[in-house]
Amino acid sequence: MTDTATPFDREVDARGLNCPLPILRAKKALTDLESGQVLRVVATDPGSQRDFQAFARQTGNELVASEAKDKEWVFYLKRR
Template sequence: MNGSAFDAELDVRQLACPLPILRAKKSLSAMSAGQVLKVVATDKGSPKDFVDFCSKTGNELLSSTEAGGEFVFLIRRR
């Protein structure tokens, strides 16, 4: 894959908390350990939410970036 490798992508743009986290949780539960989920969100609270979510669930937040009002997270399933 080009750039950063991920196994699945989740678009939660325009969704407000807690929906991005709930959708990510559902997507991750369908994935295998070690696979990477890319999440694209626009909720301003999502960077903190995903840090909290990963620390609570044991999934690894590989990266958290923001560009043009969009937040992109790469999460490795535990």
């Protein structure tokens, strides 16, 4: 999934953080959003690709889009 023009309501910068911190920061930020709002997460941990897919499945939040560029991964999660 790739969509460089995905609109978002809030952003979490998780660059330089290793698992499980990007997920924990995203989980905390999602609690501050209303249903239907989108969180953008920027991470540098290669394992975050797998982690965010699993997180979306387990929590019911939708992984709207993801993209990789220059050893950074960007995830867009829509709160359920």
